[in-house]
Amino acid sequence: MSKKSIYFNVLMKRKLETLKEYLYLLKQNKLTFAALIIILFLIIIAIIAPIIAPFPSHIYGSVNPQDKLLPPSQVYLFGTDEMGRDIFSRVLYGTRISLLASLTSVVMGLLIGVPLGLMAGFYSGFIDEIIMRIADMFLSFPPLLLAMAIAAFLGPSLQNAVIALIISWWPWYTRLVRGQVVSIKEREFVRAAHAIGTPSWQIMFKHILPNCISPVIVQASLDLGGIILTLAALSFLGLGAQAPIPEWGLIINTSRTYFLKAWWYGIFPGMAIFITVLCFNLLGDGLREVLDPKTKKY
Amino acid sequence: MLPFITRRLSLGILTIFGVILITFILVRVVPSDPAAQWVGGRATPQQVAAAREELGLDKPIYVQFERYIRDLLKGNLGYSLMTHQPVIEELKKRFPATLELVFISCIIAILIGLPLGLISAKDKNSWIDHFSRFFSIGAISIPTFWLALVLQLIFFMILGLLPSGGQLSMKIKLFQSVPHITGFVSLDSLITGNFAILKDFLKHLILPAICVGAYTIGLVARMTRSALLEILSEDYIKAARSYGLSERLILYSYALKNSLGPTVTAVTLAMGYALMNTFLVESVFSWPGIGKYIADAVVCLDYPAIMGVTILAACAYILLNLIADIIISLDPRVKL
Amino acid sequence: MSNYFEIKDLKINFETSEGIKNVININELNLHKGETLGVVGESGSGKSVLAMSILRILPSPPALIERGEVIFKGRDLLKLRENEIQKVRGKDISMIFQDPMSTLNPVFTVGQQIMNVVRHNKHLSKKNAEEEALKMIKLVKLPDAKNTLHKYPNELSGGQRQRVIIAIALSCGAELLIADEPTRNLDVTIQAGILKLINELKKELKITVLFIANNVNIVFIVSGRVAVLYRGKIIEVGTSQEIKRKPIHPYTRRLLGITPVDRKISNLIKADFKKEISSDDFACSYFCKCEKRMEICKKNSPTLTRVSNTHWVNCHRAINREVDNESSSISH
Numbered sequence: 001m002s003k004k005s006i007y008f009n010v011l012m013k014r015k016l017e018t019l020k021e022y023l024y025l026l027k028q029n030k031l032t033f034a035a036l037i038i039i040l041f042l043i044i045i046a047i048i049a050p051i052i053a054p055f056p057s058h059i060y061g062s063v064n065p066q067d068k069l070l071p072p073s074q075v076y077l078f079g080t081d082e083m084g085r086d087i088f089s090r091v092l093y094g095t096r097i098s099l100l101a102s103l104t105s106v107v108m109g110l111l112i113g114v115p116l117g118l119m120a121g122f123y124s125g126f127i128d129e130i131i132m133r134i135a136d137m138f139l140s141f142p143p144l145l146l147a148m149a150i151a152a153f154l155g156p157s158l159q160n161a162v163i164a165l166i167i168s169w170w171p172w173y174t175r176l177v178r179g180q181v182v183s184i185k186e187r188e189f190v191r192a193a194h195a196i197g198t199p200s201w202q203i204m205f206k207h208i209l210p211n212c213i214s215p216v217i218v219q220a221s222l223d224l225g226g227i228i229l230t231l232a233a234l235s236f237l238g239l240g241a242q243a244p245i246p247e248w249g250l251i252i253n254t255s256r257t258y259f260l261k262a263w264w265y266g267i268f269p270g271m272a273i274f275i276t277v278l279c280f281n282l283l284g285d286g287l288r289e290v291l292d293p294k295t296k297k298y
Numbered sequence: 299m300l301p302f303i304t305r306r307l308s309l310g311i312l313t314i315f316g317v318i319l320i321t322f323i324l325v326r327v328v329p330s331d332p333a334a335q336w337v338g339g340r341a342t343p344q345q346v347a348a349a350r351e352e353l354g355l356d357k358p359i360y361v362q363f364e365r366y367i368r369d370l371l372k373g374n375l376g377y378s379l380m381t382h383q384p385v386i387e388e389l390k391k392r393f394p395a396t397l398e399l400v401f402i403s404c405i406i407a408i409l410i411g412l413p414l415g416l417i418s419a420k421d422k423n424s425w426i427d428h429f430s431r432f433f434s435i436g437a438i439s440i441p442t443f444w445l446a447l448v449l450q451l452i453f454f455m456i457l458g459l460l461p462s463g464g465q466l467s468m469k470i471k472l473f474q475s476v477p478h479i480t481g482f483v484s485l486d487s488l489i490t491g492n493f494a495i496l497k498d499f500l501k502h503l504i505l506p507a508i509c510v511g512a513y514t515i516g517l518v519a520r521m522t523r524s525a526l527l528e529i530l531s532e533d534y535i536k537a538a539r540s541y542g543l544s545e546r547l548i549l550y551s552y553a554l555k556n557s558l559g560p561t562v563t564a565v566t567l568a569m570g571y572a573l574m575n576t577f578l579v580e581s582v583f584s585w586p587g588i589g590k591y592i593a594d595a596v597v598c599l600d601y602p603a604i605m606g607v608t609i610l611a612a613c614a615y616i617l618l619n620l621i622a623d624i625i626i627s628l629d630p631r632v633k634l
Numbered sequence: 635m636s637n638y639f640e641i642k643d644l645k646i647n648f649e650t651s652e653g654i655k656n657v658i659n660i661n662e663l664n665l666h667k668g669e670t671l672g673v674v675g676e677s678g679s680g681k682s683v684l685a686m687s688i689l690r691i692l693p694s695p696p697a698l699i700e701r702g703e704v705i706f707k708g709r710d711l712l713k714l715r716e717n718e719i720q721k722v723r724g725k726d727i728s729m730i731f732q733d734p735m736s737t738l739n740p741v742f743t744v745g746q747q748i749m750n751v752v753r754h755n756k757h758l759s760k761k762n763a764e765e766e767a768l769k770m771i772k773l774v775k776l777p778d779a780k781n782t783l784h785k786y787p788n789e790l791s792g793g794q795r796q797r798v799i800i801a802i803a804l805s806c807g808a809e810l811l812i813a814d815e816p817t818r819n820l821d822v823t824i825q826a827g828i829l830k831l832i833n834e835l836k837k838e839l840k841i842t843v844l845f846i847a848n849n850v851n852i853v854f855i856v857s858g859r860v861a862v863l864y865r866g867k868i869i870e871v872g873t874s875q876e877i878k879r880k881p882i883h884p885y886t887r888r889l890l891g892i893t894p895v896d897r898k899i900s901n902l903i904k905a906d907f908k909k910e911i912s913s914d915d916f917a918c919s920y921f922c923k924c925e926k927r928m929e930i931c932k933k934n935s936p937t938l939t940r941v942s943n944t945h946w947v948n949c950h951r952a953i954n955r956e957v958d959n960e961s962s963s964i965s966h
Contacts, residue, residue: 021651137316141608142570142615144577146320149608152596153324229441233578236443238597252444256582263451270444278439285435533736539691540731541751541802542724551750555741 022290032286035279042276046095053089059246069262079264081254087265090246091272097247098276101158102227105165106220112166113173114216118204120174121181132178135171143168144230151239158247161240165227176219180212214291218284225280232273248273302627310620317612321605322366375609376602380595385606389588393610395465396580396587398482400572403507407514407572408565414515415522419530420549430519437516442575446509446582453505460505463584466498502583509579514568521567525560529553559626566622570615637705638842639665639810644702646680646687646866649695657683658866660702661938665810670836670843672857672874674850674889680866681846682732685814687712688844689729690719706810724755728808732815734795738787744771744798745783748805755806770801773838774831793824797831804839812844817852829855850889854878859944862886865919868938872945882947884924918950926951 050056054077067084070076078087120131138146150164184190185208193203232249234240241247243254248269255266369376375385411434418430454462461467465483478486484503487496529535530553538548580589588607595603646658658680665671675681686692688704688711704711706727711719731737739747748767752758758766764783771779774797787795796816803811813832817825833856836843847853853860853874860877862870862885870883881887917935921927930950939952 024651133312133316136313137320140313140317140616140619141612142574144574145608145611145615148577148592148596149321149324149604152599152604153601156596225439229439232441233443236441236578237593249441249443252441252447256447259447259451260455263455266444266447267451270441270448273441273444274436274439277441278436281435281439533731533733534739536686536691537729537731537737537799537802538739538751540689540723540729541755542720542722542806543751543754544720547750547754552739552742556739558741 029286029289031282032289035282035286038275038279039283042095042279043099045092046099049092049096053086053092055086055089059085059090059093060244069258069265071262072264078268079262081251081262081265082258087251087268090251091248091269093246094248094251094269094272095276097158097241097245098228098231098273101162101165101231102224105162105169105227105231106223108166109169109223110173110216110220113170114177114209116170117174117177118181118209121178122185122200122204122208124182128178131174135174138168138171139175141168144233147230147234148237148239151234156239156242158235158241158245161231161234164234164239165230168230169223169227172219172223173216176215177212180215181208184208184211218288218291221280221287222284225277225284228273228280229277303624306620306623306627310616313616314613317609317616318367318370321608321612322363324608325601325605370609375606378595378603378606379600380598380603385602388591388603389606389610392586392588392591394482395585396573396576396589398484399503399506399510399580399585399587400569400576402484402503403511404514404565404569404572406507407511407568408518410511411515411518411568412522412561415519416526416549416554418519418523419526420545422527431523434516434519434523437512438520440512442509442513443578443582445512446505446579449505449508450582461502463502463582465502465586466495467502506576506579506583506585509582510572510575513575514572517568517571518564521564522557522561525557525564526553529556532556558628562622562625566618569618573611573614637664638667638707639844640703640705641688642703642705644687644704645700646683646692646702647698647700648683649698654698656866657697658687660684660866660868663861663868663871665842665844667842668840669859670845670857672853672860673844673846673863674848674853674860675846675863676848676889678865679863681848681863682814683866684863685729685812685844685846688812689723689727690714691723691729724751724803724808725806726808727810727812728803728806729812729814730796730799730803730816732818734792734799734819735787737799738795740787743784743786744790747798748783748802751802752805766805767801770805771798773804773835774798774801776801791824792820793827796820796824796828800828800831800835804835804841808841810842810844812846814846815848818848825852832856862889867919867948869920869948870946871938872941876942876945880941880945882941882945882952883920883949884926884951885920888923 045052053059054075063083063085065084067076067080068082070080072079076086076088078091081087081090116131116135120128120135141149147161147164147168150167151161154160154163190203190207193207198207231240232247232252235247235249236253238253241250243250251269252266255262255269258265373386375389377383378385378388381388414430414434418427421427450462453460483499484496487493487499530549535548535552538552539545543552576585576587577589577592579585580587581593584590588610592604592607594600595607641660641663643662644658644660645656647654648657663671673681673684683692683697687697687699690711692699699712702712706722711722714722738744742750745764745767748770749760749763752766753760753763756766767783768779771782776782776794776797782790782794782798787798790798800816811832816832817828820828829852832843832845835841843856845853845856850860854877857874859871859873861868862877862883864885870877870881870886877886878890881890881892916922916932918924918927918931921931924931928950934950936948936950936952938946938948940946941952
């Protein structure tokens with residue numbers, strides 16, 4: 001066997017062992033496992049929503065005024081809204097919006113925040129000061145407030161809400177990553193890489209980044225839930241998705257007007273938010289238990 | 299100690315400046331024309347131009363910024379487009395109600411959340427630990443505004459136990475003179491010994507307080523639990539056990555003292571979230587605070603009002619963080 | 635004849651992601667009153683687990699004590715209830731650990747830490763506790779005792795911290811001290827100081843010491859008797875002289891640097907490393923690395939064989955009386 005294939009074999013064996021370990025830990029935490037399954041289920045729902053929704057035309061298209069504000073029944077599982085639209089179908093479609101918006105926000109936030117954090121921690125000095133001062137300015141707003149202000153001033157819409165969320169979230173990752181980098185930077189292997197002449201960006205991305213990625217992964221999965229909550233809050237205030245987009249928070253907002261007449265209107269979208277966010281939180285927690293105490297192998 | 303405080307204070311001021319800068323940029327980003335907004339929809343171009351000049355919008359950017367800062371320092375936050383009253387007056391009127399709600403909710407939340415997190419960490423994997431973890435993770439997953447509607451549904455519409463909103467019922471407002479000493483209804487009624495008002499106030503407070511506090515309880519319980527678990531796994535706890543110290547002493551003396559930092563951080567963060575939750579909850583319960591004000595302002599796109607609340611809330615949060623930092627610096631490990 | 639301290643048939647397992655692993659499997663280990671017994675073992679041999687199991691401070695998942703007895707002055711410590719073992723800790727048996735920095739609580743001063751323990755265990759008043767703390771600081775030969783009491787752990791050096799820990803451990807009159815690698819994280823010169831201190835305190839306070847380390851030379855300095863721990867089993871026990879001059883077990887000889895590495899066994903080591911074969915496959919856990927292995931070692935577990943009154947070995951070579959007569963000089 002050539003040298004390269006022996007290396008590959010050993011590498012694959014190692015990776016398999018680590019995977020086995022993760023699965024073992026994951027299986028131990030049944031709640032996390034269940035949450036993961038539910039999330040996958042939700043993703044599938046989001047993808048096939050147009051197929052499984054009983055009244056797909058209700059989302060953006062026709063309106064059914066004679067069936068307005070009907071309580072839940074066999075036909076309309078969650079009842080209908082003031083325009084006669086099937087709430088169940090709208091909630092199903094809302095899954096797409098929430099999951100997609102949340103994923104976009106988190107991914108963009110990571111793409112902006114993580115490299116900035118790496119640079120701030122690695123180069124320190126002036127670059128560090130500038131990046132962290134800017135990040136601190138953004139972080140000094142209470143959560144949600146900055147997103148509210150940005151969304152208000154950009155003009156209420158779903159896209160602007162997502163932009164507002166990205167702008168509000170990236171500093172958290174920067175701060176998280178920078179803290180990690182600062183402590184990893186002093187470790188021997190970084191000095192060694194430097195001494196051999198590895199270019200800085202390679203040190204940052206190939207050596208330092210993999211070592212500080214775990215808390216970022218945990219935070220990102222928790223944020224997937226948190227952003228869904230914040231987006232719903234923005235829409236609830238009127239700053240996010242606008243009618244007729246079936247965003248969960250917006251539906252709840254609209255339901256307020258008909259609160260006395262149609263109790264079912266706002267209940268189900270809220271339940272959807274709750275379950276989704278709960279699962280992401282459980283997943284994030286489970287990931288934290290799996291990824292963090294690797295050192296505490298005692 | 300003093301140099302630390304001054305350094306931290308100057309950093310805080312710098313941060314506030316940054317906040318003002320950001321909010322100024324936001325205002326300039328507004329797609330609509332503030333001058334046209336100000337004079338209303340049916341104004342003539344001359345009126346709009348006159349308004350623009352009056353509002354100083356024709357001057358170069360740095361002049362505008364300078365004027366903006368000067369106005370802020372004078373306490374001038376502009377005029378609310380909704381009410382045409384000075385924003386600062388609107389805020390002054392409504393801030394006490396929000397402060398009261400946030401404060402009371404937070405106290406209750408901390409009184410519940412901290413012990414919950416503590417017991418959870420102490421008796422890890424016991425039934426109370428599982429219950430508390432489940433409860434706290436649920437509490438931070440629930441959308442606050444939805445919880446508000448659900449509670450209103452259950453307790454007002456179905457059970458008829460609690461009022462649907464407001465701070466005090468009409469009966470009280472019309473037939474009793476509500477004392478106005480500190481501006482805080484709870485304190486005022488306590489001071490004057492008017493328990494009827496106090497009772498009425500508390501009845502109105504429960505539901506909003508639960509909504510504001512729910513997330514807080516969950517957050518505080520979780521952060522306390524994880525901080526304490528980490529401390530309890532440290533070597534010095536193991537050593538203390540080997541010296542024969544009781545679990546009680548170890549927990550309340552050793553572990554707790556070490557958890558000052560994370561706990562204060564948790565509480566500060568929780569209060570920030572609580573403040574934000576009031577924005578969502580006040581309009582549902584018609585609580586007369588700045589939350590309702592900003593919720594209305596957002597709908598009408600009353601930019602000066604939005605600005606004013608943003609600056610106020612941000613400054614309050616920065617102040618809170620400053621106090622938290624000073625408390626944390628009391629930890630002997632922290633190098634000043 | 636009842637012993638002062640004895641461990642009988644102790645088996646401790648650990649839950650890991652690869653199943654349940656046996657970590658400690660000790661048939662017999664005794665301590666006589668007033669002696670210092672050194673336990674030598676490499677990393678992973680189970681030293682710390684052994685130390686912590688005596689005072690029952692092992693984290694219970696993942697550690698599982700399958701069976702065994704740890705008898706101290708007639709009482710089986712493993713069978714005591716939690717509040718009873720708590721009374722033993724610190725007052726009868728005390729322990730010092732490897733890392734002085736992490737063993738001290740960073741938010742309490744040195745004086746406070748001693749006082750906390752003393753007040754809790756001996757119910758002293760604050761004033762008496764202060765005097766006691768001062769006395770202990772002087773006992774461990776820390777200079778400028780009064781000021782040291784008010785210092786925080788991060789203001790002290792490594793050696794000073796270790797002395798503080800010794801002071802805390804002995805402050806309540808413990809008669810048995812378990813020292814779990816107390817000098818591992820210290821510079822060599824500081825090490826010498828701590829070892830000297832332990833020896834002196836032993837004579838002054840008349841305590842018994844169980845000294846655990848991975849460096850056999852250090853163990854010889856403080857201990858009268860030495861036990862060698864390999865993968866959770868005691869493979870050789872004897873006086874320091876006997877172990878130093880006439881080590882029998884091949885592992886002990888390797889530890890002392892006597893036996894050169896035999897090239898013939900290097901293949902076996904490679905196989906063990908690649909986890910193709912595991913030492914658990916053979917009856918003697920040292921089989922894979924042993925240059926004196928025999929057929930019988932594969933299937934038959936060696937038992938503790940007496941070589942002299944004080945010298946016992948767990949090896950088939952001793953059973954078969956095939957003791958090598960090589961000189962015990964260290965070769966390269």
